[in-house]
């Protein structure tokens with residue numbers, strides 16, 4: 043592990059109060075831990091922009107009875123089969139399905155797949171969460 047650096051930060055008291063309440067709720071033991079995670083998260087976002095290897099989790103909730111919806115979602119996934127690592131389908135109830143698609147590649151492409159899936163007519167809720175290995179992609 044690299045050595046630790048201490049630095050002082052001036053922040054508006056109200057803002058710190060809210061921040062402390064939030065991190066207590068989340069379960070952080072102290073501010074340093076929470077701030078380190080925030081910095082790491084921001085750095086991860088930067089790396090996506092630098093087109094490092096990115097892994098995305100796309101979640102979709104939809105009603106499988108909507109005409110052609112299931113076919114359309116499958117067609118889109120077959121178009122990008124080389125980027126899809128895994129997909130899981132869960133029948134939530136009589137009508138609703140949850141589909142989780144794990145993708146790996148350049149962040150721009152992953153966003154494109156997610157947008158196509160999420161914008162398909164009949165998808166009630168969709169979300170893309172991304173993380174990175176930090177590895178360069180050629």
Ligand code: NI
Pocket residue numbers: 106131132133134138139140
């Ligand atoms: Ni289902």
